[in-house]
Amino acid sequence: MDIQIRPANTDDANAIRDIFREVIQDGTSYIFARDTPDKAIHTYWFAPETKTFVAEDRGWVLGMYKLMPAFPGHGAHLATASFMVAPGQQRRGIGTRLAEHCLIEAKKAGFRAMLFPYIISTNEGSVSLWRKIGFTTIGTVPGGFNHSELGFVDTYIMFRTLEDIPD
Numbered sequence: 001m002d003i004q005i006r007p008a009n010t011d012d013a014n015a016i017r018d019i020f021r022e023v024i025q026d027g028t029s030y031i032f033a034r035d036t037p038d039k040a041i042h043t044y045w046f047a048p049e050t051k052t053f054v055a056e057d058r059g060w061v062l063g064m065y066k067l068m069p070a071f072p073g074h075g076a077h078l079a080t081a082s083f084m085v086a087p088g089q090q091r092r093g094i095g096t097r098l099a100e101h102c103l104i105e106a107k108k109a110g111f112r113a114m115l116f117p118y119i120i121s122t123n124e125g126s127v128s129l130w131r132k133i134g135f136t137t138i139g140t141v142p143g144g145f146n147h148s149e150l151g152f153v154d155t156y157i158m159f160r161t162l163e164d165i166p167d
Helices: 010-024 038-046 094-108 124-132
Strands: 003-007 051-057 060-069 078-085 113-120 136-147 151-161
Touching: 003 094, 010 038, 010 051, 010 060, 010 078, 038 060, 051 094, 060 094, 078 094, 094 113, 094 124, 113 124, 113 136, 124 151
Parallel strands: 078 113
Antiparallel strands: 003 051, 051 060, 060 078, 113 151, 136 151
């Protein structure tokens, strides 16, 4: 596998949409409805304030993330991000590569820290990844996600400073 991470462009829109649809289909790991319109998906990944990156192997998009301010104005020094890896490509280190790349890009963009306000507690792969790269859980929202199989499950608020990320 020869994974490259690069800025996304409009040529990636269909692959991003397809991965998005695959990931949200089971209703266990993302807040989006299964019938999210294509235009909403495109806006989500290509909004003006968003920097989107893809992981690809020999021209095939395997996953992606978007980086953006968590808040406007006086909170704009905090970044947030959203990640997806194609279901058939998970558990191959792609999420870790994307996450590490994101930390570097966030630091380069001038962010001081990253805040993930909505991490689903039952998404063990996601929770484990964020903890592995230095995020801590700073809060819990009881019953914050309506899981398609388990009903209402908690969500976590996770945080990490970027002080230790090289410039």
